[in-house]
Amino acid sequence: MDTRGRGQAGEVDPADQWVFNPNTGSYELRLQPPAPRRAPGPDAAHRTVPRQRPSETRLPGPRRPEGLQPDGPRPSRRRGKAPQSGKRKALKITGGVLGFVLVAGAGAAYWAYEKLNSNISSTEVYGEKNAAVAKGPVNILVMGTDKRSGKGNTTYGDRESVGHADTTLLFHVSEDRSNATVLSIPRDMITDIPDCKIKDKNGDWKDIAGTPADYGRSTPRFNESLGQNGRDPGCTWKTVEKITGLEINHFMLADFNAVKELSTAVGGVKVCLARPIKDEKSHLDLPEGESVVKGEQALAFVRTRYSVGFGSDLSRIELQQQFLSSLIKEMKSGDTLTNPKKLWKLANAATKSLTVDSEIDSIKQLSALAKDLSKVPQKNITFVTLPVKDNPEEPENAKATVVIDETKAPAVLKMMQSDVSFTEVKKKEKAAATAKAKPADVSVKVQNGGEVPGAAADTAEWLVKKGIGSAEQAGNAPETAAKTTLSYAPDQQAQANTLAALMGLPKTALKKNAEASPDDPMLLTLGGDFTAAGTPITAPEKAPEGIQSVNGNDKKCAK
Incomplete structure (x- = not known):
């Protein structure tokens, strides 16, 4: 394994080099074999660890919160049977998680290891310079593309697809990190796509014209905010902000391989069906009841739509929410957290499958974000679908798209904007005086x-x-x-x-x-938020009746 000029690990699997440190109660990974033995010189006691690159030791700008920088490499304290002069580097498992994993689970493990940095791809979003960790609420845009890139994916998705937003989730984490809401946005929803800017091959910013909604012609669909007309993740970013009224901090884009590799890395994900399904289009073949899926079957599960519910994208979203909820549980389980080899596979799979915004395109930045998000308990994560209804402009016998449900969606979005939890979370401490006057x-x-x-x-x-x-x-x-x-x-x-x-x-x-x-x-x-006398200004305290949602702790079989 190439350690970028700092020695070779040869044929040794990095996962086999984890050593339990009884002084810290954590596993430590020896990333570099010892140098040839020699007698210690007079300056041995004053040797230091090589300085890290400035670009990875601190995020630019004054918004970087103090105390959030993960520990860098440090000399090993474990003594061998004989004195050694070579420096050893150790990495400590601290309960973070990487890439797509940190959004889905926010709590597995992280490594500040150079090799993982090289796995990550990134895209710059015009006008966005957000610190890896924010003090207030955090909004992470997670997208899955239907592009057939990646090994073994030539038979999936649309053969001619330029890489549309096939799956889109907005992961909202509360300011106090006590809860999170994961909002699924239907890909077939008709919506305005605003103007955006992308970087061309020469590194210059290029304007991409937006597309206004035309409900009668059923265009454009939300998934066209990515890929269509050259749009990149920054364009989907701007579209989601326009739809939700929430300011996004970061994005993460994953391909088909993300589901296959992550589910395999954790040893499989538990899912449940109310009846057996054998879908010729997605190739899902599972019996009734609980099953453990990984690899190709995991991907088939999250892609299935015609064999569940009404056969629409909304039915598929329910499968995806069930899968992600179960994946989170598996990543937070003791079997994963105490298994160094599994942790290594998980981090390696996550970073290989990721494209992120340029402000979190290093392991240290992802790790800092992961540590912050890992505070959210599993039971307080709620999956919600943006309320939509059939496109009224389409014939009754040819319904193919949906539009935002203006009777339910505003309440859901206002709850997220006001940082109101969808779960029964312990309420924040009330103000000292709670008595009311007549x-x-x-x-x-x-x-x-x-x-x-x-x-x-x-x-x-x-x-x-x-x-x-x-x-x-x-x-x-x-x-x-x-x-x-x-x-x-x-x-x-x-x-x-x-x-x-x-x-x-x-x-x-x-x-x-x-x-x-x-x-x-x-x-x-x-103020500007006032609409009329007698109309409440605050967000509602609970979601409207009838919206589709799944709690992170629910065990529910798909129908």
Whole structure:
């Protein structure tokens, strides 16, 4: 194995070089054989590990959080039977995960090993320079392409495909890392595809014109945001941001081999069918009940659509969600975490199958991101499908595409935008004061900082009708405000709680002002997020009834 000029590992399998260190309770991998023995020189005690490349020791820019840099190579402390002068390097398993694995499982293992760096391909996204680790919520775009590249994939997908977005998942991780939501976006959904920029062969940015939605002609489908007209993952990135209103941090693109190799690396993935399936198109052949799939059968499972449900892409999404949930469980299991050979195969398979954005195209950057995401418990990962409905412009007997369901999708997206969990996660600690004042004891002035004419007067009138003791309209705010806020004195916390509950204000809207007088009314400034008096501003506390979702801990057989 080539270690880039730092010695050769010869015919030794790296996975066989793991050694358990009783002092740390972790496995360590000896990446370089010892140099020929010689008597230690007088400077032996002062030798240092070679300096790493600056480009991999720190991410550029001030946004890099401190303390997130994974440990680099260090000299081994294990003594042999005789003194050795050669330097040894050790890598420590710390509970991260690599590439597509870190998004699917976020918790297996990581190696800062040079060989794995060479496996990773990357694409620069125009205008995006995001640190590997963010302090707030994290949104990772994961795509699977139907391009037939890769060994053994010539019979899959569309022979003429340029590599469309066959499978698209937006992995949203909460700010406190207590939960995650994985949003599946149907590939056959009709949507606007915005303008984007790609880099040409000369390294220059090239404009790619967008395509507006034409529901009558059933075009363009979402999957055309990748591959069509030369679009790259950055174009899908911009399309998903437009659809969801969420800012994406990073992307990861995988081919058919990702499913085959990752499922094989973990020793197989458990899936379940409510009836036996033998699909001639996907080549899936499984009995009723639980089965363990890997390699070709794993790929067949996630590609099957005509033999499940209504035979649509939406039915296939349910299979994919079941597979990914089970894959996560397998990667987090003790059988994987304590098996060095399996961990090595998993990391090697993940990095070989990956194309990522240029801001996370090294093992150290992926490892830092993996360590951050690994905090999410399995039970708090929810798989959700973006609510859609049949394209109303298509004939009843020829339904082939879908459109966003405007009655359900906004609530789902607002929950993600507001970082509201879809699972029963332990609620964050409430503010010190939770008591509410009687409505008649509440006094507030209302000013308009948004774009809705007459909003202050209408809201003041509505509050009085709701029993608020005093609500006075104060005209327009000195300047426009993007968000609605309620400013109050420390002694007015109970009044603020009552008004916030009545108007549906999020906690972020409440602004305690230490300099405000408790004798003066509170000040409510209506912002750009205000739509009408009586319409809540905060996100709903639960998802709408009837949307398709799967919890990461669910055991559910596909029908």
